[in-house]
């Protein structure tokens with residue numbers, strides 16, 4: 001197992017891709033802690049994962065910095081160490097640029113970018129000790145400037161930017177920092193499919209592999225690889241896990 005004896009913290013692990021990441025990590029032998037604001041979904045995921053690995057769910061509303069700090073302390077208090085951090089959670093609203101408000105910017109930045117920034121800082125001494133790794137989630141929609149994604153693009157590209165800075169500053173400490181841009185059938189995407197079936201069809205037809213990814217098998221397993229010793233020479237990279245939709249040059 002690639003991640004035996006690894007302790008990994010996943011920020012946003014109760015549902016969707018984060019849940020797929022938590023499941024994949026547990027199958028690779030990791031001890032997993034995860035944050036989420038959904039108590040109900042968090043407990044269900046924790047129970048399922050606990051059948052095969054040590055797992056700790058902490059209810060955290062990422063909009064509240066004190067809760068994030070408290071949650072981080074609880075995880076370190078229990079496991080004492082950290083080998084990997086995955087920043088997956090994100091909330092945002094789809095609004096045209098001219099209608100986007102500061103409140104919407106705050107929602108996207110304060111659920112996606114800021115908690116990831118703080119968790120990266122707080123994790124640093126532990127990851128330095130273990131020569132660990134960070135995986136941050138960004139998005140092809142932000143890379144491409146998809147209409148109505150102003151706040152989301154701001155949060156995602158800010159996170160991609162600081163990931164590259166951290167990769168360079170912390171490279172000498174052997175801490176890897178990479179970015180994953182997925183397309184996967186999470187609950188969020190399936191809700192969007194219900195509301196906008198034509199846009200969904202169009203998106204699938206634009207994917208060279210003509211399907212959405214599976215949260216655990218297609219995305220979670222790539223995250224396992226990026227957190228493992230096998231990926232120790234990869235850092236600062238944006239990895240498209242999107243069926244070939246965007247081919248970076």
Ligand SMILES: NC(=O)c1ccc[n+]([C@@H]2O[C@H](COP(=O)([O-])OP(=O)(O)OC[C@H]3O[C@@H](n4cnc5c(N)ncnc54)[C@H](O)[C@@H]3O)[C@@H](O)[C@H]2O)c1
Pocket residue numbers: 012013014015016017018035036037038060061062063087088089090091111137138139140141181182183184185186187188189
């Ligand atoms: N699904 C895709 O195809 C896709 C495409 C591009 C990028 N992404 C990115 O991948 C990541 C996961 O996407 P997803 O589709 O699984 O998302 P999702 O909306 O299905 O799940 C997001 C998780 O974050 C949690 N969350 C939201 N607000 C929170 C808060 N205030 N405090 C704590 N937890 C909170 C939710 O409860 C949920 O468990 C996100 O960063 C997303 O932007 C996903």
